[in-house]
Amino acid sequence: MARLGDNRLAVEPTITINGTTLDEAQARVVRTACEDFLMWLEDEEAAGASGFSNLTKGPLAETFQQYHERMREIADLLHAHIHAE
Numbered sequence: 001m002a003r004l005g006d007n008r009l010a011v012e013p014t015i016t017i018n019g020t021t022l023d024e025a026q027a028r029v030v031r032t033a034c035e036d037f038l039m040w041l042e043d044e045e046a047a048g049a050s051g052f053s054n055l056t057k058g059p060l061a062e063t064f065q066q067y068h069e070r071m072r073e074i075a076d077l078l079h080a081h082i083h084a085e
Helices: 024-042 044-049 051-055 061-083
Strands: none
Touching: 024 061
8 A cells, every 4th residue: 555755544546647646636536536437337227317328228238338347447446555455
């Protein structure tokens, strides 16, 4: 688990985008956005209310499923630092 300068444990994952490492507040925003999006993907009623119900059952269902699987993998990575030690 990453440590902050004052020896506190970092509660957010280390996220680097194009060589720039996000600070803790920026990482929190990315983590929260990913978690919210994953919850939306897993809530068919919300997807339907947004007009995307055809994604879970229509010709794009396989793409939707793969997208969901990749988002689940990212969510697991965003929380891996908590379980690392």
